[in-house]
Structures are given as C-alpha cells and as structure tokens.
C-alpha cells in the first residue's frame with residue numbers, strides 16, 4: 069500500500085499527457101506504459117482494487133527517476149514520488165524484476181551495485197574537505213577520481229578520502245524506495261562523514277550529493293559540514309585563481325547537465341565554467357539546463373542495460389543536432405552511461421581529466 073500523498077499524486081497525474089515528450093525512457097522505448105501518467109494510472113488502478121502484479125512492478129522500474137517530468141509539471145506533481153513508493157511495494161510483494169534482484173544481491177555481497185570490491189582512494193591530507201567518491205565513480209570512473217584528487221593537490225586543498233567509504237543509500241533508495249534499510253545505510257554514512265571532522269563534504273557524484281543534501285536532513289541525519297557538488301567546488305577554485313589552466317582552444321563542445329545537478333541543485337554555471345577554462349567553445353544541446361534529457365544512471369544501467377543504452381544513444385542524438393562533436397561531462401554516472409554509445413567521429417570528455425591536463 070503506497071502512502072496517501074503518493075496515491076493522491078498518482079491519481080491526479082493519470083489523465084495528463086503534458087510532460088510525455090520529456091520522458092527519456094518513453095522517447096526511446098515508444099511504450100505508452102513508460103509515460104509518467106501511465107505509471108500514475110497503474111497505481112490508481114491498484115488503489116481501486118486491481119492486483120499489483122509482476123507486469124506492474126516491471127513498469128515501475130522502466131524509469132530513471134530523472135525528474136524531468138516533475139520539473140516540468142505545471143501542477144507541481146512528482147511522478148518519482150509514487151514510482152519509488154511502487155518499487156517499495158514491488159519489493160514487499162516479492163515482485164522485483166530479475167535484473168533488480170541481481171543488483172540487490174550484488175549490494176548484499178559487496179556493499180555496492182557492481183558486486184565488486186570498491187577500490188579505495190584513501191587520503192589523509194587534511195580536514196579542509198572530505199571528498200566522498202561514491203561507488204559509481206570508484207568502480208566505473210577511476211580516471212575521473214584520480215583527476216579530481218590531482219586537481220585538489222594542485223590547488224593546495226587539504227583533503228581526506230575515507231578508507232572504507234560507506235554507501236550513501238542513493239543506489240538502494242532508487243532500487244527499493246526510501247525504506248528503513250535505506251535510512252540505516254544513510255545513518256551509517258552520515259556517522260562516517262561526521263567522524264572525519266572536515267569543513268566541507270565534496271561529493272563527486274551529484275546523486276550522492278542530492279541524497280545527502282535533501283534526504284539526510286528529512287531523516288534527522290544532520291551532517292556537521294555542508295555538502296557541495298564536485299563541479300561547484302572546482303569552479304570556485306578556478307574563480308579564486310587556485311587552479312590556473314594553460315590557455316588553449318579546444319573547439320565547440322556541449323556540456324551535459326546530469327539529472328540531479330540540473331533538477332535538484334539547479335546548478336548550470338559551474339560545469340560550463342570548467343568547460344570554458346578548458347578552452348571549449350560553448351554549444352548547447354536542444355534539451356539542456358533544467359530540461360536536460362537524462363543520459364541514464366548507473367543503477368538503472370545495472371538492472372536494465374539495454375534501455376539505458378538506448379537512452380544514452382538518445383543523448384548523443386541531441387549532440388548530433390549541433391555543430392559540436394564533443395560531449396562534456398562532469399558526472400561519473402553520465403560518463404559511465406554515455407561512453408557505451410559514442411558515435412563514430414564523436415568524443416566524450418571528462419572535464420576533470422581535461423582540466424587536470426591543463427593545470428601544471
């Protein structure tokens with residue numbers, strides 16, 4: 069049984085088509101069931117007595133929780149609210165799709181969605197900043213992590229990276245909704261972050277940053293230091309002259325705004341400032357800033373790789389409608405998804421690596 073507010077919103081959403089053109093999953097699958105309103109309709113049918121079955125559960129997982137629908141909703145509804153609730157319902161009823169079960173098994177085995185040992189980037193260089201790497205970056209984008217830490221070294225930032233960094237709870241929260249288990253994960257993470265005694269928490273992955281900044285306080289988990297995004301921190305080091313890249317001209321390129329940076333943090337300038345410092349000439353894709361189309365997420369890629377491949381290819385289609393041949397990212401999750409589908413003649417650039425090459 070989903071909560072009353074989620075059920076109310078699902079009921080309101082169910083006859084509306086206003087945001088269907090923004091849903092990246094609907095766009096690449098072409099399935100009516102993947103519109104936000106269809107998911108609302110399924111939930112409202114369940115509220116009226118229809119059985120919550122395996123097909124319904126499957127439909128609730130064909131969503132990236134990207135919030136493009138929410139952000140564009142004139143009436144203020146939030147489909148990820150009821151979709152997450154429905155995922156909890158699927159877990160409670162034992163109706164999780166096979167791919168989701170496999171990812172949950174990985175978490176149980178290794179503590180992360182990959183079922184692999186999470187590499188450690190432990191550092192104890194001071195307490196100005198605690199860098200929270202996150203599992204997507206640690207496992208799937210080690211070059212990005214190394215470039216980021218190298219930039220901090222060059223800027224003279226005194227930072228710490230935890231030896232055993234606990235999961236933030238964001239992956240589990242996207243998989244099964246905000247259950248007690250997720251809150252327990254978050255509480256353990258908050259305790260570890262507070263234990264570091266740093267003045268600032270810089271989260272390399274905006275998905276972790278969003279959970280820490282939005283949900284931790286809602287759950288009574290107070291962090292002793294503010295959470296800032298990796299992009300905004302590097303942009304501040306550039307603005308303060310602590311990072312001085314060589315001047316260069318790198319040609320036209322478009323920055324991809326990742327979902328949570330765009331929709332939760334409403335942060336648009338920092339990534340573009342880093343791109344400018346790397347010498348790129350600004351080009352914008354059709355859907356950018358708050359309307360940015362998702363390129364996929366690491367957790368969705370883990371349980372529905374084929375759909376995420378189509379979604380990331382869809383983002384490359386947006387770039388191909390511009391004069392640029394280069395896509396810029398500063399998100400380990402977007403990097404992880406987009407690099408699977410790079411079209412011939414195009415390139416994907418991690419901005420932290422690009423900047424690190426230009427700073428001596």
Ligand code: SF4
Nearest residue numbers: 081084086087105141
């Ligand atoms: S989120 Fe808003 S715009 Fe989208 S279907 Fe629901 S009510 Fe309509």
Ligand code: SF4
Nearest residue numbers: 091131132134135137
């Ligand atoms: S959150 Fe994103 S993927 Fe999910 S229904 Fe809304 S627009 Fe579609």
